Amino acid sequence: MRMSTLRWTVLVIAFIVLTYGGLVGISLGDFLPTFACWYVGESRGGDCFLWHVQHHFSGHGGPGYLVRPNAPMLLYFFLLLLVLGKAWCGWICPLGFIMDVLDLARRRLNMGYLFFSQRLRARLAPIKWVLLFLSLVVPLSCFPFFMRSQIASDLSQPYCQWCPAKYVVPLCVGNVEEIAVNFRSGVGIFMTAVGLVVAGLFLIGALTKRRFWCSFCPMGLVIGLCRKISIVKLKKNCQACTRCGICYNVCPLDIEEIFTERTRTNVTYQDCILCMKCIENCPEEGVLSATFCGRTIYRATQKGFFSNPVASGRRARQEPAVGAADTISADEGEPVLSGSRPS
Amino acid sequence: MPRQEDTTEELQRRKARFVRALGRSTEKVLHELEADDRRPATMNRFLDVLRRAFLSGEEVDGPALHPGQKVIGTYCIMAPEEFIYAAGAVPIRLCGGSYEAALAGDDLVPRDICPVVRASAGLTSFGLLPIYRRFDAVIVPTTCDGKRKLGEALSDFLPVWMLEVPHIKETERSRIEWLEQIYAVKRNIEKLTCRKINRKTLREAIGRIARAQYQARRLHELRSADPIVVLGQHAMLALNAYAYDTVDEWAGAMTRFNDELEQRRRQGRSVADKRAPRVLLAGSPVVFPNWKLPMLIEEMGGVVVIDETCMADRLLYDPVGVSEGSMTEMIRGIAARLIMPCTCPSFSPNEDRMYRLRQLVEKFRVDGVIYHVLKGCMIYDFEVARVERMMKEAGVPLLRVETDYNPEDVEQLRTRIEAFLEMTGAKKSEARCESNEILCGN
Numbered sequence: 001m002r003m004s005t006l007r008w009t010v011l012v013i014a015f016i017v018l019t020y021g022g023l024v025g026i027s028l029g030d031f032l033p034t035f036a037c038w039y040v041g042e043s044r045g046g047d048c049f050l051w052h053v054q055h056h057f058s059g060h061g062g063p064g065y066l067v068r069p070n071a072p073m074l075l076y077f078f079l080l081l082l083v084l085g086k087a088w089c090g091w092i093c094p095l096g097f098i099m100d101v102l103d104l105a106r107r108r109l110n111m112g113y114l115f116f117s118q119r120l121r122a123r124l125a126p127i128k129w130v131l132l133f134l135s136l137v138v139p140l141s142c143f144p145f146f147m148r149s150q151i152a153s154d155l156s157q158p159y160c161q162w163c164p165a166k167y168v169v170p171l172c173v174g175n176v177e178e179i180a181v182n183f184r185s186g187v188g189i190f191m192t193a194v195g196l197v198v199a200g201l202f203l204i205g206a207l208t209k210r211r212f213w214c215s216f217c218p219m220g221l222v223i224g225l226c227r228k229i230s231i232v233k234l235k236k237n238c239q240a241c242t243r244c245g246i247c248y249n250v251c252p253l254d255i256e257e258i259f260t261e262r263t264r265t266n267v268t269y270q271d272c273i274l275c276m277k278c279i280e281n282c283p284e285e286g287v288l289s290a291t292f293c294g295r296t297i298y299r300a301t302q303k304g305f306f307s308n309p310v311a312s313g314r315r316a317r318q319e320p321a322v323g324a325a326d327t328i329s330a331d332e333g334e335p336v337l338s339g340s341r342p343s
Numbered sequence: 344m345p346r347q348e349d350t351t352e353e354l355q356r357r358k359a360r361f362v363r364a365l366g367r368s369t370e371k372v373l374h375e376l377e378a379d380d381r382r383p384a385t386m387n388r389f390l391d392v393l394r395r396a397f398l399s400g401e402e403v404d405g406p407a408l409h410p411g412q413k414v415i416g417t418y419c420i421m422a423p424e425e426f427i428y429a430a431g432a433v434p435i436r437l438c439g440g441s442y443e444a445a446l447a448g449d450d451l452v453p454r455d456i457c458p459v460v461r462a463s464a465g466l467t468s469f470g471l472l473p474i475y476r477r478f479d480a481v482i483v484p485t486t487c488d489g490k491r492k493l494g495e496a497l498s499d500f501l502p503v504w505m506l507e508v509p510h511i512k513e514t515e516r517s518r519i520e521w522l523e524q525i526y527a528v529k530r531n532i533e534k535l536t537c538r539k540i541n542r543k544t545l546r547e548a549i550g551r552i553a554r555a556q557y558q559a560r561r562l563h564e565l566r567s568a569d570p571i572v573v574l575g576q577h578a579m580l581a582l583n584a585y586a587y588d589t590v591d592e593w594a595g596a597m598t599r600f601n602d603e604l605e606q607r608r609r610q611g612r613s614v615a616d617k618r619a620p621r622v623l624l625a626g627s628p629v630v631f632p633n634w635k636l637p638m639l640i641e642e643m644g645g646v647v648v649i650d651e652t653c654m655a656d657r658l659l660y661d662p663v664g665v666s667e668g669s670m671t672e673m674i675r676g677i678a679a680r681l682i683m684p685c686t687c688p689s690f691s692p693n694e695d696r697m698y699r700l701r702q703l704v705e706k707f708r709v710d711g712v713i714y715h716v717l718k719g720c721m722i723y724d725f726e727v728a729r730v731e732r733m734m735k736e737a738g739v740p741l742l743r744v745e746t747d748y749n750p751e752d753v754e755q756l757r758t759r760i761e762a763f764l765e766m767t768g769a770k771k772s773e774a775r776c777e778s779n780e781i782l783c784g785n
């Protein structure tokens with residue numbers, strides 16, 4: 001099976017489990033490092049870690065809640081980060097799945113994509129830090145001062161109000177309640193209105209840029225910060241690399257370093273979502289590879305490259321050796337485009 | 344300006360003289376290649392392609408080649424052939440390799456410039472070969488100084504599309520500018536052929552070229568096999584023939600060629616002595632019919648196990664990477680494949696070439712490097728020092744050979760190459776003795 005097919009399979013299964021799993025009693029807990037959105041409601045199969053962190057930080061359930069439930073939750077969360085690292089983003093995240101579906105729609109519509117230049121990437125990088133800061137600091141500041149006030153309750157989930165997952169993922173279970181401005185208070189109006197604008201931008205973004213939200217995601221940032229200790233890694237053999245730049249072109253996050261790198265072996269960058277497209281499309285034997293616990297689980301091969309249906313090498317190998325020459329007359333009488341090869 | 348007064352008798356006579364001399368020298372090379380029984384039988388197809396391109400003379404004139412299709416000439420490997428095929432036209436690589444054509448080009452370009460440029464100018468201005476009387480437009484990438492000014496010189500004879508190649512490929516800005524250039528070429532081709540390049544046709548064209556590239560890479564792998572299954576001069580000739588062939592036919596012929604080599608490998612049949620020094624032929628392009636260097640090396644007992652020239656191994660090595668098949672992605676992929684992995688010394692810095700050469704030395708277990716410098720090819724000559732330094736570190740001797748298309752220096756080259764091969768051969772057997780811990784007598 002091709003890696004991209006495998007990834008799609010896992011992504012679909014993960015989406016079904018995380019979004020509809022609750023219907024058959026699946027509950028994976030509240031420490032998932034991925035956007036398994038709490039707002040999906042009862043049918044969800046697991047909860048996003050960020051929702052619970054904000055919830056506890058804002059003091060719901062009393063002061064003791066700041067530490068007690070957070071400790072095991074944090075522990076499990078970091079264990080998960082250790083095991084899969086950024087693969088959570090590329091392989092499991094339901095919002096990532098939705099972005100990939102929109103990406104597929106874009107291709108069907110015959111649209112190209114926008115790519116972020118390295119300068120733009122650098123400029124956008126602080127946004128996810130700001131979002132992370134807000135999602136931790138705002139609930140904490142609610143905690144001591146306005147414990148039971150309306151403002152505190154409206155500010156208890158600041159990131160979630162701005163997260164496109166809150167508006168988009170519930171739609172998949174037919175829940176349209178979230179798509180409304182909360183008129184309970186001024187803060188509520190502001191937060192939900194901004195959130196709806198972000199969700200609108202998300203839809204446009206995901207239709208024009210590959211993995212649009214991943215550049216802004218604070219969860220991805222946290223996972224990325226743990227990439228050094230995570231046991232899933234993307235490796236590069238810099239000596240054998242020809243710097244053809246294919247890995248960069250197929251990278252949904254436009255990570256330039258992946259091909260410019262000439263010294264480091266570990267190329268799991270902050271933004272990388274371990275979708276492994278770069279490995280799949282690398283034409284050099286073993287230049288890029290994914291390792292789990294130091295063992296190579298997937299590596300680039302020439303054969304793999306030429307089995308890509310677009311690059312069409314697969315047909316080349318399956319075709320009988322004489323096929324091509326026989327179908328065209330020797331004197332180029334036929335227009336080159338017709339009948340030159342079986343489709 | 345030969346073309347403008349084409350009717351004058353004197354010019355006609357000169358042209359006829361050039362055509363005759365070119366024919367004779369090409370035929371001589373082809374004969375020599377055909378007389379060699381170490382060549383794979385399936386190589387005949389490539390010899391035929393070259394014979395047809397070089398020797399059909401006046402019989403096959405312009406429009407008889409590729410009837411009903413536009414023909415677009417290309418120089419260097421930076422011209423996007425994918426677009427040409429996608430628009431239903433035919434690309435022909437025009438870099439010249441003939442001594443007589445280089446003489447003919449002396450009126451048009453300076454005598455000190457490299458013979459590739461001189462020969463290309465001569466072939467175009469006199470229309471010495473049928474293919475040079477045929478094309479509708481020509482794409483000239485601005486790689487080295489010679490090619491850049493060649494574009495201007497050729498524009499007196501036919502429509503020339505200059506393709507500005509960035510000389511620093513590391514920066515994002517140059518990549519984006521290059522992408523714009525690629526889009527401009529695409530528009531030019533669409534205008535010429537009156538056919539829109541769309542997703543389907545481009546996808547198909549990429550696939551067709553990928554098929555040829557797959558075979559070229561297969562040859563690359565087979566050349567690294569342990570019994571030496573093919574001589575460098577034959578492998579390079581097969582790759583050279585791509586310039587004058589259409590991609591599908593070439594890929595078909597190459598498949599058969601590779602199959603034959605594969606069979607040789609399975610049978611353990613070697614075309615050269617095990618002790619023969621394994622040579623990497625680096626540097627300036629070896630363009631048919633200037634076959635003297637590879638022939639000489641192999642005549643003197645060496646084997647060109649691999650080359651890094653843009654008319655042979657590098658010609659079809661780098662494929663387009665496509666994961667989703669949208670227009671944007673395919674065009675970006677084409678733009679990237681044309682310059683990013685390219686190790687042409689017109690790029691500066693060109694650290695990638697050093698990496699590439701190291702890779703080749705290691706993969707092909709190279710014993711010695713013969714560095715081909717065509718007289719007037721400044722940029723390849725410029726990098727000799729760096730390459731030599733690097734090879735010294737790797738413990739591989741290097742011989743710089745400066746020559747042009749003139750056959751007169753063959754004897755002198757023979758002496759130098761013979762001495763170099765003897766030296767590397769001796770070094771090789773010494774190393775082997777050491778590694779086998781066998782006492783080699785005295």
